[in-house]
Amino acid sequence: MNREAEGGAGARDRILARIREANGSRETVEHPGTLPAGLEPPVAYGGQRPDPVDALEDRLSAAGGRVVRLSGPDSARRWLEEFAQEFASVSICEGVPELLCPSLPNAQPEQAGLGVSMAVGAAAQTGSLLLSSTEGRRSQLLPPTHLVWVRAQDVHATLGAALEARMGDLPAALALHSGPSKSADIGRIIVTGVHGPGRLVAAVLEESGDW
Amino acid sequence: MEVHSRDYAKRARAILRDTPGVREAVTAATRSFDDHRRSAFAELDGEALRDWAEGVKSHALTHLDRYLEQAESRLMERGAHVHWAETAEDVHRILRELVEREGVRRAVKAKSMLSEEVGVNPLLEAEGVEVFETDLGEYIIQLLGEPPSHIVGPAIHRSLEDTQALFSERLGTATDASPEELAGAARGILREAFLAADLGISGGNFLVAETGSIALIENEGNIRMSTSLPRVHVALVGIEKILPRLADLSTFLQVTSKSATGQPVGTFVSIIQGPGGSRGGEPDGPEELHVVLVDNGRTRLLADPEAWEALRCVRCGACLNICPVYRQTGGHAYGYVYSGPIGAVISPGLVSLEETFPLPFASSLCGACAEVCPVRIPIPHLLHTWRERAVEQGLTEGTARSLMKGWSRAATHPRLFDWIERAMAVLPDGISRRLPMLRDWTRGRSLPRATGPTFREIWKDGIE
Amino acid sequence: MKVSLFVTCIGDRFYAEASADAVRLLRSLDVEVDFPMGQTCCGQPAWNSGHLPEARRMAEHTLAVLKDAEYVVLPSGSCAAMLRCTYPHLLGRRELSDRSYELAQFIVDILGVHELGRGLEGRRLAYHHGCHALRELGVREQPEQLLRSGGAELVPWEMDQECCGFGGLFSVKTPEVSTAMADRKLDTLPAAETIVSADGGCLLQLESRARYRGLNLEFRSLASTLWEARRGSP
Ligand code: SF4
Numbered sequence: 088m089n090r091e092a093e094g095g096a097g098a099r100d101r102i103l104a105r106i107r108e109a110n111g112s113r114e115t116v117e118h119p120g121t122l123p124a125g126l127e128p129p130v131a132y133g134g135q136r137p138d139p140v141d142a143l144e145d146r147l148s149a150a151g152g153r154v155v156r157l158s159g160p161d162s163a164r165r166w167l168e169e170f171a172q173e174f175a176s177v178s179i180c181e182g183v184p185e186l187l188c189p190s191l192p193n194a195q196p197e198q199a200g201l202g203v204s205m206a207v208g209a210a211a212q213t214g215s216l217l218l219s220s221t222e223g224r225r226s227q228l229l230p231p232t233h234l235v236w237v238r239a240q241d242v243h244a245t246l247g248a249a250l251e252a253r254m255g256d257l258p259a260a261l262a263l264h265s266g267p268s269k270s271a272d273i274g275r276i277i278v279t280g281v282h283g284p285g286r287l288v289a290a291v292l293e294e295s296g297d298w
Numbered sequence: 299m300e301v302h303s304r305d306y307a308k309r310a311r312a313i314l315r316d317t318p319g320v321r322e323a324v325t326a327a328t329r330s331f332d333d334h335r336r337s338a339f340a341e342l343d344g345e346a347l348r349d350w351a352e353g354v355k356s357h358a359l360t361h362l363d364r365y366l367e368q369a370e371s372r373l374m375e376r377g378a379h380v381h382w383a384e385t386a387e388d389v390h391r392i393l394r395e396l397v398e399r400e401g402v403r404r405a406v407k408a409k410s411m412l413s414e415e416v417g418v419n420p421l422l423e424a425e426g427v428e429v430f431e432t433d434l435g436e437y438i439i440q441l442l443g444e445p446p447s448h449i450v451g452p453a454i455h456r457s458l459e460d461t462q463a464l465f466s467e468r469l470g471t472a473t474d475a476s477p478e479e480l481a482g483a484a485r486g487i488l489r490e491a492f493l494a495a496d497l498g499i500s501g502g503n504f505l506v507a508e509t510g511s512i513a514l515i516e517n518e519g520n521i522r523m524s525t526s527l528p529r530v531h532v533a534l535v536g537i538e539k540i541l542p543r544l545a546d547l548s549t550f551l552q553v554t555s556k557s558a559t560g561q562p563v564g565t566f567v568s569i570i571q572g573p574g575g576s577r578g579g580e581p582d583g584p585e586e587l588h589v590v591l592v593d594n595g596r597t598r599l600l601a602d603p604e605a606w607e608a609l610r611c612v613r614c615g616a617c618l619n620i621c622p623v624y625r626q627t628g629g630h631a632y633g634y635v636y637s638g639p640i641g642a643v644i645s646p647g648l649v650s651l652e653e654t655f656p657l658p659f660a661s662s663l664c665g666a667c668a669e670v671c672p673v674r675i676p677i678p679h680l681l682h683t684w685r686e687r688a689v690e691q692g693l694t695e696g697t698a699r700s701l702m703k704g705w706s707r708a709a710t711h712p713r714l715f716d717w718i719e720r721a722m723a724v725l726p727d728g729i730s731r732r733l734p735m736l737r738d739w740t741r742g743r744s745l746p747r748a749t750g751p752t753f754r755e756i757w758k759d760g761i762e
Numbered sequence: 763m764k765v766s767l768f769v770t771c772i773g774d775r776f777y778a779e780a781s782a783d784a785v786r787l788l789r790s791l792d793v794e795v796d797f798p799m800g801q802t803c804c805g806q807p808a809w810n811s812g813h814l815p816e817a818r819r820m821a822e823h824t825l826a827v828l829k830d831a832e833y834v835v836l837p838s839g840s841c842a843a844m845l846r847c848t849y850p851h852l853l854g855r856r857e858l859s860d861r862s863y864e865l866a867q868f869i870v871d872i873l874g875v876h877e878l879g880r881g882l883e884g885r886r887l888a889y890h891h892g893c894h895a896l897r898e899l900g901v902r903e904q905p906e907q908l909l910r911s912g913g914a915e916l917v918p919w920e921m922d923q924e925c926c927g928f929g930g931l932f933s934v935k936t937p938e939v940s941t942a943m944a945d946r947k948l949d950t951l952p953a954a955e956t957i958v959s960a961d962g963g964c965l966l967q968l969e970s971r972a973r974y975r976g977l978n979l980e981f982r983s984l985a986s987t988l989w990e991a992r993r994g995s996p
Contacts, residue, residue: 098382098383098384098388099382101384102382102384102537102591102593102597103363103366103367105593105597105600105601106362106363106366106537106597106600107363108601109597109600109601109606110359110360110361110362110363110600113360113606114360115357115360115361116353116356116357116359116360117353117357118353118354118357118542119349119350119353119354119357121545122347122350122545122549123346123350125343125346126342126343126346126347126350128341128342128552128556128562129341129342134341146562150561150562150565181581197493212552212562213551213552213562213563214562214563215563215567220526220574220578220580220582220583221580221581222581223580223581223582224522224526224527224574224582224583225526225527225582227522228519228522228523228526228527245548246548246551246552246563247545247548247549249548250544250545250547250548250569251544251545254509254544257509257511257569257571258571258574258578258580259376259570259571259572259573259574259578259580259583259587260525260526260568260569260570260571260574260583261568261569261571262522262566262567262568262569263551263563263566263567263569264565264566265561265562265563265564265565265566265567266565267565268517268518268519268565268566269517269518269565270434270435270481270517270518271451272433272434272435272438272451272452272453273434273438273458273461273477273480273481274456274457274458274459274461274477275326275327275330275454276458276477278477278478278481280481280485281434281481281484281485281518281519281520282432282485282488282489282492282518282519282520282523283518283519283520283522283523283565283566284519306936307935307936310936310938310939311936311938314938314939314942315938321942325946622924622925622927622943622946623925623939623943625946626939626942626943626946627939631939656935659811659812659931659932659935660932660936660939661929661932662893662925662927662928662929662930662932662933662940662943663810663893663929663930663932664893664897664924664925664929665893665894665897665898666893666897666924666925668897669897682809682810682812684812685810685811685812686812686814687812688812689811689812689813689814690812690814694811694812698811698931698935699813702807702808702811702813702816703813703816705803705807705808705816706805706808706813706815706816706817706819706820708802709771709802709803709805709819709820709823710802710819710820710823712799712800712801712802712827715771715802715803719771719774719775722775723775735931735934738934738935738937739933739934739937739970740970741937741938742937742938742941742971742974743937743941743944743967743970743971743973743974744970744973744974745966745970746776746966746969746970746973748775748776748778750778750779751778752774752775752778753769753773753774753775753777753778753781753782754774754799755778756778756779756781756782757782757785757797761782761785761786762786
């Protein structure tokens with residue numbers, strides 16, 4: 088077992104016992120249940136475009152990201168060939184389907200100028216791309232520019248729905264990327280690309296399909 | 299962390315007198331945080347949302363034992379190691395053993411207030427481990443050797459000029475380097491540290507019982523890196539961080555981010571279930587995940603019939619941002635890792651009232667914090683509660699106590715009261731300036747003289 | 763209609779004329795005003811500083827003195843909040859609480875009067891919202907409405923709802939923080955002739971700080987200002 092034995096079991100039992108005692112005479116509080124739909128934070132950015140893909144585009148753009156909308160794998164591959172021109176090398180995550188991988192100069196994530204990954208979902212409400220650790224995390228984090236493929240069919244209106252869709256299949260780490268890395272820790276002036284990628288591009292594939 | 303809260307008044311005075319720039323920087327930063335929060339909440343039914351969030355956290359706390367056990371089982375099923383720490387010393391022991399067993403030489407840290415609370419850095423350094431704070435704000439204050447000044451923006455008390463001077467001295471950047479150049483210099487050093495570190499240490503914003511998930515919110519990406527790149531990841535999680543279900547998490551991520559910075563959600567969120575790498579059957583990620591569930595005074599707070607409500611706190615910092623008292627000095631005046639309104643109500647419970655009793659008095663009781671707290675912690679009420687206890691336990695100064703006794707005696711004897719009110723008009727300045735309370739009041743204030751008749755006298759004469 | 767005026771300790775000593783103006787104003791609105799002589803202090807200083815038995819004694823005293831009142835009206839937001847919001851908690855009973863009102867709150871909510879007169883024509887006023895009137899009583903619109911209807915222009919003040927730094931014992935325990943808070947108010951003040959507030963404590967704090975700094979500003983109680991509006995001239 089992984090519960091740490093040395094001194095640990097005693098500490099565990101004592102903490103739990105103290106919690107039970109502390110709560111002993113306290114009235115328990117019921118869980119208020121699922122958040123009523125009316126209380127969900129709005130999906131559309133600025134009340135503008137309610138369609139999830141449109142809203143994702145608006146929110147990600149507002150956060151400093153960029154959204155490209157493409158039809159399907161063929162046009163996507165062609166677009167990437169073009170886009171990748173400005174980078175000396177590219178690091179592609181394991182999870183990205185072959186169909187979306189034109190032949191490009193490859194490099195380790197530490198060296199590559201562009202990292203490419205495949206979102207396992209997205210949430211319009213927060214402008215978030217869901218990334219799984221099963222495709223490898225380094226290419227999501229180390230290159231200064233991060234391109235994320237997103238299938239339009241995987242874009243959910245709310246964050247709750249996007250997470251719920253992954254519920255049965257949670258990786259070691261699920262991440263939400265909702266814009267380029269930023270910090271205002273120096274004199275309250277926003278700087279991008281502090282640690283994570285300073286450029287985030289979401290390429291939405293609008294054709295549905297199972298590739 | 300050492301506690302210096304008994305010196306609150308002295309520390310506050312020194313900050314205002316010696317480093318006036320702090321007041322300006324903190325006021326500007328907190329006002330900007332607060333403006334963003336305000337616009338984010340303008341598009342919501344904030345009141346109903348806060349009711350809901352309060353309910354979820356109170357539910358979690360009143361079922362805390364069950365949910366902690368559930369989270370523990372989920373984590374262990376995924377191959378994580380779960381430790382329980384009653385005290386800061388327990389955390390130290392757990393880390394020391396890990397450092398020895400794994401031969402840890404270099405550690406990267408993602409901002410964690412709990413790690414400040416239990417003093418992780420001094421411990422690791424004493425073990426010969428090189429420690430890098432990786433949040434840019436934390437990195438700045440690590441170079442300065444200061445504790446954080448704010449729970450969300452640890453370096454908000456420092457201006458651009460301060461950081462220019464600091465980095466130029468320590469990292470050799472130009473004295474007029476731009477924020478981009480300064481961040482670039484830090485990034486270069488920390489990127490190397492990330493790639494070379496054996497150990498990553500994080501906190502945890504939430505721990506989801508249903509899935510065993512540790513959730514972390516940030517903007518820079520340093521938390522993702524600290525929890526992804528080193529071979530070993532240790533997450534220090536306060537036992538009160540529990541959320542029952544994954545469905546709760548999606549709302550709490552948003553409510554916390556909106557309350558903190560007004561963002562729909564932080565730029566990066568990590569939701570961690572277990573180790574990665576070969577242990578987790580994944581291409582990379584830490585081979586080992588250790589989750590340390592920390593009590594360190596939290597069960598004492600939970601047992602408190604009033605103050606237990608403060609355990610709902612999600613550390614968004616909204617109460618600090620709106621607090622006019624906090625805005626004058628920033629966090630260092632409070633002499634403990636948790637500052638501002640929430641610091642003033644949890645520190646007496648986490649540490650002891652004796653060591654922190656001036657903090658609940660460090661408030662004008664304006665009530666602004668209660669209006670912004672996303673989990674409806676009744677902060678003004680708790681400030682009162684701690685004040686009452688401090689007085690009851692005889693911790694406060696005798697002068698205030700005698701004065702209140704005397705005042706209440708006068709106020710229950712109308713003729714005596716009347717006499718005092720009239721006497722104030724004829725009291726010579728020389729004497730009034732020597733009266734204990736008045737003396738402090740007239741430091742920096744010139745009280746208008748009340749020389750005319752009292753209202754009572756006017757009333758007796760008849761009002762035209 | 764008959765009200766008992768509770769002037770509060772600060773109103774009795776420092777704002778005696780303002781309290782008299784409250785009487786004039788109420789009488790001019792056909793309200794019979796009575797002043798129970800035994801009244802003293804509501805107990806707020808003791809309550810705020812954690813001295814419960816003392817606060818309770820003063821509250822009981824106040825209750826006894828005002829027990830026959832049809833309405834209690836206070837020219838002070840924080841003392842009104844003490845009676846309305848704190849007494850029930852402190853004493854475990856609500857008598858008096860539901861009958862106690864801050865002056866502007868009483869005029870608008872109970873008397874249903876929304877206009878007093880045009881005596882403030884052309885005046886530029888800055889209004890400071892006392893914290894307890896604002897956040898405990900929820901009084902925000904009433905004073906502003908009455909001042910505006912009197913012809914005054916209320917100049918926008920971004921810090922009009924931020925605490926002045928008084929806070930009773932707080933202002934003595936940490937005078938430097940307290941005065942820094944007052945400075946934040948004064949330093950953001952727009953060009954206005956007069957600063958008006960319903961709270962004597964706040965006025966005393968702001969005025970004392972302004973005087974110390976040699977700032978030439980006029981401070982005036984809400985009661986006197988509303989009486990000006992009613993009477994038609996200063
Ligand atoms: S007390 Fe409330 S407002 Fe303050 S940090 Fe905690 S959750 Fe945020």
